[in-house]
Amino acid sequence: MGSEFLTAREVAEIFFKGGCSYHKVLRLTRQGVIPGMKLGKSYMYRREELEKWAELNFSRPAYAKTKLNK
Numbered sequence: 001m002g003s004e005f006l007t008a009r010e011v012a013e014i015f016f017k018g019g020c021s022y023h024k025v026l027r028l029t030r031q032g033v034i035p036g037m038k039l040g041k042s043y044m045y046r047r048e049e050l051e052k053w054a055e056l057n058f059s060r061p062a063y064a065k066t067k068l069n070k
Contacts, residue, residue: 004047011045
């Protein structure tokens with residue numbers, strides 16, 4: 001069974017529910033934040049890698065890293 005590949009536009013729509021633009025997905029990929037690979041002039045994303053990435057990065061709210069003064 002092969003892996004399902006997505007385009008940057010599909011990643012913006014599916015994983016970010018339109019809250020992140022296509023251009024932002026490309027920028028984050030180039031910065032190494034989002035796992036993707038360049039094929040020719042386009043970036044492609046494996047759905048299973050994105051799901052693992054999303055689970056690690058979207059499971060906790062941003063404030064969870066904040067230290068509270070006691």
